[in-house]
Amino acid sequence: xxxxxxxxxxxxxxxxxxxxxxxxxxxxxxxxxxxxxxxxxxxxxxxxxxxxxxxxxxxxxxxxxxxxxxxxxxxxxxxxxxxxxxxxxxxxxxxxxxxxxxxxxxxxxxxxxxxxxxxxxxxxxxxxxxxxxxxxxxxxxxxxxxxxxxxxxxxxxxxxxxxxxxxxxxxxxxxxxxxxxxxxxxxxxxxxxxxxxxxxxxxxxxxxxxxxxxxxxxxxxxxxxxxxxxxxxxxxxxxxxxxxxxxxxxxxxxxxxxxxxxxxxxxxxxxxxxxxxxxxxxxxxxxxxxxxxxxxxxxxxxxxxxxxxxxxxxxxxxxxxxxxxxxxxxxxxxxxxxxxxxxxxxxxxxxxxxxxxxxxxxxxxxxxxxxxxxxxxxxxxxxxxxxxxxxxxxxxxxxxxxxxxxxxxxxxxxxxxxxxxxxxxxxxxxxxxxxxxxxxxxxxxxxxxxxxxxxxxxxxxxxxxxxxxxxxxxxxxxxxxxx
Amino acid sequence: xxxxxxxxxxxxxxxxxxxxxxxxxxxxxxxxxxxxxxxxxxxxxxxxxxxxxxxxxxxxxxxxxxxxxxxxxxxxxxxxxxxxxxxxxxxxxxxxxxxxxxxxxxxxxxxxxxxxxxxxxxxxxxxxxxxxxxxxxxxxxxxxxxxxxxxxxxxxxxxxxxxxxxxxxxxxxxxxxxxxxxxxxxxxxxxxxxxxxxxxxxxxxxxxxxxxxxxxxxxxxxxxxxxxxxxxxxxxxxxxxxxxxxxxxxxxxxxxxxxxxxxxxxxxxxxxxxxxxxxxxxxxxxxxxxxxxxxxxxxxxxxxxxxxxxxxxxxxxxxxxxxxxxxxxxxxxxxxxxxxxxxxxxxxxxxxxxxxxxxxxxxxxxxxxxxxxxxxxxxxxxxxxxxxxxxxxxxxxxxxxxxxxxxxxxxxxxxxxxxxxxxxxxxxxxxxxxxxxxxxxxxxxxxxxxxxxxxxxxxxxxxxxxxxxxxxxxxxxxxxxxx
Numbered sequence: 001x002x003x004x005x006x007x008x009x010x011x012x013x014x015x016x017x018x019x020x021x022x023x024x025x026x027x028x029x030x031x032x033x034x035x036x037x038x039x040x041x042x043x044x045x046x047x048x049x050x051x052x053x054x055x056x057x058x059x060x061x062x063x064x065x066x067x068x069x070x071x072x073x074x075x076x077x078x079x080x081x082x083x084x085x086x087x088x089x090x091x092x093x094x095x096x097x098x099x100x101x102x103x104x105x106x107x108x109x110x111x112x113x114x115x116x117x118x119x120x121x122x123x124x125x126x127x128x129x130x131x132x133x134x135x136x137x138x139x140x141x142x143x144x145x146x147x148x149x150x151x152x153x154x155x156x157x158x159x160x161x162x163x164x165x166x167x168x169x170x171x172x173x174x175x176x177x178x179x180x181x182x183x184x185x186x187x188x189x190x191x192x193x194x195x196x197x198x199x200x201x202x203x204x205x206x207x208x209x210x211x212x213x214x215x216x217x218x219x220x221x222x223x224x225x226x227x228x229x230x231x232x233x234x235x236x237x238x239x240x241x242x243x244x245x246x247x248x249x250x251x252x253x254x255x256x257x258x259x260x261x262x263x264x265x266x267x268x269x270x271x272x273x274x275x276x277x278x279x280x281x282x283x284x285x286x287x288x289x290x291x292x293x294x295x296x297x298x299x300x301x302x303x304x305x306x307x308x309x310x311x312x313x314x315x316x317x318x319x320x321x322x323x324x325x326x327x328x329x330x331x332x333x334x335x336x337x338x339x340x341x342x343x344x345x346x347x348x349x350x351x352x353x354x355x356x357x358x359x360x361x362x363x364x365x366x367x368x369x370x371x372x373x374x375x376x377x378x379x380x381x382x383x384x385x386x387x388x389x390x391x392x393x394x395x396x397x398x399x400x401x402x403x404x405x406x407x408x409x410x411x412x413x414x415x416x417x418x419x420x421x422x423x424x425x426x427x428x429x430x431x432x433x434x435x436x437x438x439x440x441x442x443x444x445x446x447x448x449x450x451x452x453x454x455x456x457x458x459x460x461x462x463x464x465x466x467x468x469x470x471x472x473x474x475x476x477x478x479x480x481x482x483x
Numbered sequence: 484x485x486x487x488x489x490x491x492x493x494x495x496x497x498x499x500x501x502x503x504x505x506x507x508x509x510x511x512x513x514x515x516x517x518x519x520x521x522x523x524x525x526x527x528x529x530x531x532x533x534x535x536x537x538x539x540x541x542x543x544x545x546x547x548x549x550x551x552x553x554x555x556x557x558x559x560x561x562x563x564x565x566x567x568x569x570x571x572x573x574x575x576x577x578x579x580x581x582x583x584x585x586x587x588x589x590x591x592x593x594x595x596x597x598x599x600x601x602x603x604x605x606x607x608x609x610x611x612x613x614x615x616x617x618x619x620x621x622x623x624x625x626x627x628x629x630x631x632x633x634x635x636x637x638x639x640x641x642x643x644x645x646x647x648x649x650x651x652x653x654x655x656x657x658x659x660x661x662x663x664x665x666x667x668x669x670x671x672x673x674x675x676x677x678x679x680x681x682x683x684x685x686x687x688x689x690x691x692x693x694x695x696x697x698x699x700x701x702x703x704x705x706x707x708x709x710x711x712x713x714x715x716x717x718x719x720x721x722x723x724x725x726x727x728x729x730x731x732x733x734x735x736x737x738x739x740x741x742x743x744x745x746x747x748x749x750x751x752x753x754x755x756x757x758x759x760x761x762x763x764x765x766x767x768x769x770x771x772x773x774x775x776x777x778x779x780x781x782x783x784x785x786x787x788x789x790x791x792x793x794x795x796x797x798x799x800x801x802x803x804x805x806x807x808x809x810x811x812x813x814x815x816x817x818x819x820x821x822x823x824x825x826x827x828x829x830x831x832x833x834x835x836x837x838x839x840x841x842x843x844x845x846x847x848x849x850x851x852x853x854x855x856x857x858x859x860x861x862x863x864x865x866x867x868x869x870x871x872x873x874x875x876x877x878x879x880x881x882x883x884x885x886x887x888x889x890x891x892x893x894x895x896x897x898x899x900x901x902x903x904x905x906x907x908x909x910x911x912x913x914x915x916x917x918x919x920x921x922x923x924x925x926x927x928x929x930x931x932x933x934x935x936x937x938x939x940x941x942x943x944x945x946x947x948x949x950x951x952x953x954x955x956x957x958x959x960x961x962x963x964x965x966x
Contacts, residue, residue: 004557004762009755010525012541012550013533013748025536026745033531042493047530047749048516050496051715053508055831058495067495074487088717089572090743104894121740125608226745232534233747234571253893257604258741260573262509262709264716265496266530267747272492279487348538410736411587 021342022369024323025350026227028202030364034230034273043266043273052265061086061263062256071272078279080214081221081239083248085255088267091198093258094222094238095166096122098194100254101220101246102164103128105407110155110165113399114144114438116196119166120406120430124443127407131159132399133167135438136313139395141326142355143307144437145316146177153185166194169213172351172437173307173358174199174322176210178315183217192219192245200319201237202228202362205278206286210317219245228321228362231274235267277363285363286321292370293321293361299374303329303381307356323359325377331384335465345376353437354464396433396440397450409444409480416476419455422447425479430468433458439468447479504829505852507806509710511685513847517713517756526749526756535748544569544746545739554755561762563697564704564722566731568738571750574681576741577705577721578649579605581677583737584703584729585647586611588890593638593648596882597627597921599679602649603889603913607926610890614642615882616650618921619796622878624809625838626790627920628799629660636668649677652696655834655920656790656841657682657805659693661798666700675702675728683802684720685711685845688761689769693800702728711804711845714757718750760846768846769804775853776804776844782857786812786864790839806842808860814867818948828859836920837947879916879923880933892927892963899959902938905930908962913951916941922951930962 023030033044043050052058059066068086076084087094099122103109106127111119113132123130133155136145147167156162165186170176179195186193195213197203201223204212213221219241225231238255240248277285297306297320307324309317327334338352351358359373403426404412414428427447432439441451458464459474470478506513516527526533535541542549551569559567570577582605586592589610594602596615606613616638619628630650639645648669653659662678669676678696680686684706687695696704702724708714721738723731760768780789780803790807792800810817821835834841842856886909887895897911910930915922924934941947942957953961 002762004561004759005520006553006557007519007752007755007759008550008553008557009542009748010519010533010752013535013752014525016535016538016540017529017532019540025538027534027536029531029534031529031532031534036490036493037488042497044527044530046500046514047527047715048512049500049514050493051510051512051514052496052499053510053716055499055508056825057499057502059492067491070489070491074489074491078487089576090745092743092745093572105890116744117739118744124740224745232530232749233536234743234745234750256600257607260575260717261599261601262573262575262707262717264747264750265492266715267717269490269493269496272490276487276490279485342539407588 019346021346021348022372023348024359024361024365024369024373025348026224026360027231027233028226028228028360028362028364029230030362032364034270034277043269047266050266050269053262058265061088061259061268062261068268071268071275075237075271075275076239078275079212079239080242082242083240085238085251086268086271087236087238087255087259088234088263089259090234091196091222091224091236092118092121093255094236095119095196096125096258097238097251097254098166098220098222099123099128100126100257101250102192102194107163108159108161110152110159110162112147112166112168115166115168116198119196120442123406124410127405129402129405131155131162134399137438141328142353143173144171145175145313146171147182148315149178149181149185152182156185156189162191164192164194166196168196170197170200170210170319172199173324173356174319175312176200176317176319179213179216179218187217187243192243193217194220195222197221198224199227201225202286202321203319205282206290208290208320209286210319214239214241217241217243219243220251225271225274228360229274230270230277230363232267232270235271237271289321289361289363289365292365292367293323295370296323296373299377301377301381303385304377321361323361325357325359327355327357329385330380337380341376341380344379345372347372347376396438397448397454400441400445400448400451402444403446404444404480406443412480414478415481416471416478419452419474419477422477422479423449423452428478428480429470431455431477432467433464447477502829504825504831505855506831507842507844507848507852507856508831508833509707509843510714510716511709511711511843511845511847512713513845515847517753517760526752530749533749533752536745541748544571544742544751545744551751554751554758558720558754558758559722561758562695562722565725566723568721568734569751569754570719570721570738570742571717571746572742573717574679574705574707574719575601575604576738577719578602578679579608579741580721580734580737581649581703581705582606582611583609583740584733585675585677590646591642591644593635593642593645595630595649595651598649598651599681602679603925606889607893610888612885612888614638614645617882620921624811625836626656627654628658628796629654630665631798632661632664632668635665639668639672645674647675647677649679651679653680653683653693653802653805655682656807656839657802658795659683659800659802662696662699662701670700670726675726676700677703678705680704681707682710684708685769685804686802688765689773691773691803692769693802697722697724700724700726702726703734708754708757711843712757713753713760713846715750715753718754720754772804772844772846772848775848775850776806778853779806779856782860784860784864786868787860804844806844808840808842810838810840812868813863820863824859824863827862828855830855830859879921880931880937883924883928883931883934885927886929887927887963889926895963897961898964899954899961902935902957902960905960905962906932906935911961911963912953914938914960915950916947930960
């Protein structure tokens with residue numbers, strides 16, 4: 001058989017499906033297809049037949065005047081948005097469009113230090129200059145909580161030239177900031193609040209869930225409809241708030257730069273169907289998911305803990321459907337626990353880290369999935385108790401000075417140098433230790449002696465990984481080559 | 484029934500499908516699904532189940548080390564590329580990545596005046612400065628032919644600071660430039676040749692088709708695998724040539740900016756399956772498509788002509804599968820003919836213009852489709868003969884001076900002013916009359932008196948449309964507001 005007879009991607013996907021795991025990851029549909037009102041499966045039945053171009057009978061994503069416009073309008077009404085854009089290039093392009101809509105080259109924007117990498121990409125594309133907000137960290141667990149209203153107020157006082165504030169809420173772990181209070185602070189400065197709500201598309205559709213960022217006054221909000229609802233992967237939404245602080249024309253113009261001119265009608269239809277499902281059955285589906293989550297929270301676990309609202313300091317809210325399992329008392333890392341659960345129980349988490357495992361519960365999960373999770377966690381408790389003290393992580397170095405904008409650093413020639421000789425150079429890469437997932441150096445920032453010392457310390461910490469580096473062993477680091 | 488029970492996008496797609504038209508548009512699969520080696524329909528059967536995230540068992544698009552890497556490697560081998568990247572944000576992001584990989588801010592790049600709007604977007608994102616290559620035009624038909632090797636050589640002589648040359652080949656109408664000769668000219672200057680081959684993913688897989696841009700020596704090539712082959716919409720490929728003139732790291736870095744971090748595994752699988760189909764059955768499928776095209780070219784038509792190789796001047800090649808029907812002798816425009824064919828015969832073209840209709844024939848078309856096309860065209864011939872002379876279009880104005888880079892113009896504040904008062908101002912928009920589809924003014928260019936005169940002339944020409952303007956009546960034009 002010729003090698004060309006292989007189809008590695010399909011074969012891998014079929015193998016994943018054949019394993020029949022209990023899925024606690026995104027996409028939220030977990031393989032359960034979207035149905036029409038008669039219970040039929042239009043997308044499953046005819047993906048290729050429904051994969052149509054921007055015919056006059058259909059519509060154009062970049063200049064919608066027909067069904068796409070109508071579908072976006074229905075989504076806007078459901079979410080309480082002034083306007084909604086459907087996205088086919090993921091929340092990534094929504095985050096980038098938010099930055100491009102608010103910043104001209106050289107403009108300052110406040111962004112959290114623990115932002116998703118799409119924020120760094122947006123800064124590079126717009127040539128915006130970041131002022132980083134340091135999120136609060138729960139040191140013992142190595143968990144990022146989020147940004148407080150006070151830190152936003154302080155940053156705005158020191159950086160009156162800022163054009164807007166971008167936040168991530170909720171976090172991967174399901175922790176939301178006090179967006180209503182933050183929105184007040186930001187709006188008092190006459191600025192727009194932009195929220196990466198990728199993990200919160202289901203918020204507000206049940207009284208036990210945190211409120212939507214839009215309801216808290218946010219001006220632009222991106223949601224991964226595929227992450228906690230039923231849309232297909234890379235199908236997202238961008239909502240405009242009611243405050244009139246952002247020009248919708250600037251958003252549409254940015255999205256024209258960032259999205260294909262051949263959008264998939266199937267991805268768009270999945271957004272439309274996910275919106276309808278949420279509108280017609282949202283509360284009931286959320287209730288079922290919340291019931292599963294409440295069950296999990298009622299399990300009698302000795303050595304494992306599931307993150308609960310009472311663990312969090314005031315000002316932070318927890319998405320009850322997000323199960324963040326704290327492994328502090330066990331003598332194995334989250335990475336090892338993740339491998340073990342997958343291999344032994346076919347239970348797949350969304351995100352392992354050193355001391356936690358995050359499980360996404362969504363409307364696609366079932367009682368069977370939950371029982372497998374319980375069996376896995378109960379067995380995990382048999383692992384020996386940790387012998388090492390759960391010492392708090394060493395305090396991270398202070399944020400270094402920004403010497404080049406992220407865009408300047410992106411385009412600058414770079415060279416790899418030994419870590420020891422990098423002190424004083426400008427980093428060409430982002431280095432982000434997990435836990436807690438806050439970059440200690442971003443492209444364009446100076447590599448200080450304190451940072452090099454901290455990196456040496458991290459390299460010796462078992463289970464700590466550093467993401468973003470071209471050399472994963474971190475013997476070398478890429479720095480900007482100044483001519 | 485609540486309005487939220489509607490699903491406008493799905494309903495529109497189902498209605499399109501129910502009409503059962505003869506499709507002569509992209510995507511190339513024309514609704515015919517990709518099968519596995521046993522003839523089964525894995526994607527149709529389980530779109531949601533196969534929509535999986537970047538699990539460890541699967542792979543990561545931005546850092547592929549497993550099945551995605553293997554699939555890209557098979558595609559590279561099939562196309563003769565040094566490396567291939569699968570794209571889930573359409574050829575749009577591939578064109579942008581080509582520009583970002585070759586240009587730093589302020590760098591000059593040669594681009595054809597008739598480029599797709601993704602090129603303008605790429606110039607904006609990279610802050611590259613375009614030098615426009617004027618394509619040759621067949622004035623009587625209002626058809627753009629392409630860029631000649633001579634005009635590339637002249638432009639490179641006058642602009643030695645250029646960092647690369649980007650071309651579109653083939654055109655929408657199926658016309659290819661002499662890429663081998665152009666590549667020689669470009670390589671003699673030590674520069675890379677970038678080719679937007681969106682409409683030529685099927686080239687080179689049959690001796691009667693034009694050669695692939697890669698085979699002609701191109702250094703980076705984007706192909707819309709969904710346009711003439713069987714991938715799903717917005718699934719494309721970017722190939723690196725063998726010349727070593729572009730750093731693959733720069734390409735990968737750009738694609739990380741431009742593509743979602745939640746890529747659809749279904750889109751990726753469709754690229755993998757389309758590649759396998761082409762490898763195993765390509766020549767036979769191309770033969771069948773060529774047979775359909777040959778049939779169409781043998782029809783006895785009196786007033787309609789199908790563009791044929793002998794119509795083209797030396798140096799240009801025609802994709803025989805692309806049927807560009809010339810309406811010169813009929814008293815109706817291509818737009819009217821398009822509507823009429825769609826309504827009366829359910830025959831849907833890819834692209835109507837004033838004096839042509841372009842039909843895409845691909846491996847998804849059948850004998851039945853072709854017979855409906857024949858019936859439609861034969862009936863179209865009954866329309867009265869044109870009473871107006873087919874006067875050549877007025878010669879377009881010379882390209883105006885570039886006063887701001889496209890990026891500067893994108894971010895500049897803009898205001899709408901009456902056309903008459905715009906002389907001397909800097910355009911904030913692209914104005915592109917069809918035919919022939921070559922912009923007469925681009926963002927950042929000066930609006931000259933000659934351009935305003937020409938726009939007045941176009942406004943009085945029946946059937947001429949001007950795309951890109953915020954005011955489609957062109958009473959006003961958006962210009963940069965200089966502070």
